[in-house]
Amino acid sequence: MKRKTAIISDFKQHVSSQKVAFFKKYGMDFVLGERENIRIEDIENGTELINLHCNGGVFNLGHRNPQIIAALKEALDHFDIGNHHFISLERAKAAKMLSDLMPGDLTYTVFGVSGGEATDTAIKVARSFTQKQKIISVKGGYHGHTGFALATGDEKYRKPFGDELPGFEQCTFGDIGSLQSAIDANTAAVILETIPATLGMPVPSPEYMQNIRQLCDENQVLLILDEVQSGLGRTGKLWAFEHYDIVPDIVILGKGLSGGIYPISATVLRKPLESVFHPDPFIHISTFGGAEPGCIVLQKVLEISSSPDFLAHVNHMATIFKAETDKLIEKHGSFLVGLRQKGLMMGLELKDTDCGPLLTKTAYDNGLLIVYANNDKRVCQLLPPLITREDQVPEIMAKLDKALSKARKLRPLLKVRNLVTGLLKSADR
Numbered sequence: 125m126k127r128k129t130a131i132i133s134d135f136k137q138h139v140s141s142q143k144v145a146f147f148k149k150y151g152m153d154f155v156l157g158e159r160e161n162i163r164i165e166d167i168e169n170g171t172e173l174i175n176l177h178c179n180g181g182v183f184n185l186g187h188r189n190p191q192i193i194a195a196l197k198e199a200l201d202h203f204d205i206g207n208h209h210f211i212s213l214e215r216a217k218a219a220k221m222l223s224d225l226m227p228g229d230l231t232y233t234v235f236g237v238s239g240g241e242a243t244d245t246a247i248k249v250a251r252s253f254t255q256k257q258k259i260i261s262v263k264g265g266y267h268g269h270t271g272f273a274l275a276t277g278d279e280k281y282r283k284p285f286g287d288e289l290p291g292f293e294q295c296t297f298g299d300i301g302s303l304q305s306a307i308d309a310n311t312a313a314v315i316l317e318t319i320p321a322t323l324g325m326p327v328p329s330p331e332y333m334q335n336i337r338q339l340c341d342e343n344q345v346l347l348i349l350d351e352v353q354s355g356l357g358r359t360g361k362l363w364a365f366e367h368y369d370i371v372p373d374i375v376i377l378g379k380g381l382s383g384g385i386y387p388i389s390a391t392v393l394r395k396p397l398e399s400v401f402h403p404d405p406f407i408h409i410s411t412f413g414g415a416e417p418g419c420i421v422l423q424k425v426l427e428i429s430s431s432p433d434f435l436a437h438v439n440h441m442a443t444i445f446k447a448e449t450d451k452l453i454e455k456h457g458s459f460l461v462g463l464r465q466k467g468l469m470m471g472l473e474l475k476d477t478d479c480g481p482l483l484t485k486t487a488y489d490n491g492l493l494i495v496y497a498n499n500d501k502r503v504c505q506l507l508p509p510l511i512t513r514e515d516q517v518p519e520i521m522a523k524l525d526k527a528l529s530k531a532r533k534l535r536p537l538l539k540v541r542n543l544v545t546g547l548l549k550s551a552d553r
């Protein structure tokens with residue numbers, strides 16, 4: 125344990141003292157070591173977890189996917205970051221591939237390094253194109269922690285960091301009336317995740333999504349869909365918006381685009397929107413965005429994720445996860461009450477808001493990495509790697525079954541503890 129103790133000490137002193145304190149408190153001081161396929165291992169103590177969170181889709185293709193590694197190794201024989209000012213072979217190929225795989229005239233791509241950056245770019249383009257200011261997002265949605273992306277998010281993420289940026293408003297997800305009343309003559313764009321992950325995977329109805337598209341059209345407002353988590357085959361179609369028969373004006377991609385190996389993100393624009401860069405094509409720069417090794421990785425990711433066999437596999441696995449989860453709902457109905465699902469984008473719906481953090485911990489203790497949805501703690505996000513095989517499901521479900529049994533046992537104790545904490549707080553007042 126000496127090596128691990130030293131790592132934790134360095135991390136505590138030089139990266140984050142409070143992350144160390146948090147993970148210690150909950151007995152989860154995992155230090156990432158070997159990783160392969162659907163599994164990650166602690167660097168020292170033998171703890172092994174099946175990754176059912178995948179960092180929100182970064183590991184769609186599993187950990188250290190051999191095809192991605194081979195593509196990157198080959199790239200490194202010929203390429204480096206490249207030059208973000210020059211015309212680039214690999215950037216052109218990657219953007220053309222995205223264009224070929226997108227519907228309609230979503231033909232231009234601006235590359236970045238993160239989902240937050242890609243969101244910021246989308247908002248810049250929307251404001252410049254429409255010459256309007258207001259950006260409407262949904263409460264509980266999440267698009268990143270950078271400038272404009274942060275401004276679209278909930279107050280709790282923004283408040284500690286200073287004054288509000290003007291021109292941002294939130295509406296209620298699933299409520300078309302709430303969006304309708306937020307739209308005014310100064311509205312540039314509506315931005316939302318096709319399925320909001322941090323809000324606990326509420327799956328929108330086709331009618332809702334189509335009404336949003338229609339409202340945007342009627343009011344000359346752009347529709348930005350964030351597919352950072354829901355894109356790249358996660359829902360059983362390459363793009364989640366394909367389930368809804370709509371075409372957005374801007375699509376934001378990140379996470380899985382990296383193949384879990386090389387950071388890259390993309391803001392895909394409808395053709396007319398590229399005109400915002402006509403007066404000055406150098407007005408928006410990202411030194412590392414669209415780095416050439418990243419573009420090569422992205423091409424491999426797209427090639428794998430768009431293949432009909434791959435998507436058929438995702439859909440097949442989705443039916444298996446549904447059938448197996450239904451059995452667990454039957455067995456643990458007092459704790460696990462439902463499954464939110466579109467393909468392998470899933471949320472375990474639990475009894476109350478204490479349950480998400482509790483199940484996250486008992487799942488960890490039973491060898492599964494799942495994480496509760498931060499903006500709806502009644503839900504645990506369930507995002508297995510898309511390459512998960514059928515023969516791996518029994519082990520996953522056996523561990524989940526044990527985690528649910530343990531969580532059910534602990535829940536009454538948690539309630540007592542919360543009651544005591546509550547009483548102590550009121551006594552303090």
Ligand SMILES: Cc1ncc(COP(=O)(O)O)c(C=O)c1O
Nearest residue numbers: 180238239240266267268352353
């Ligand atoms: C839907 C969605 N959009 C955007 C982001 C931001 O991505 P990044 O962390 O790469 O900036 C995230 C990150 O979790 C996300 O889940």
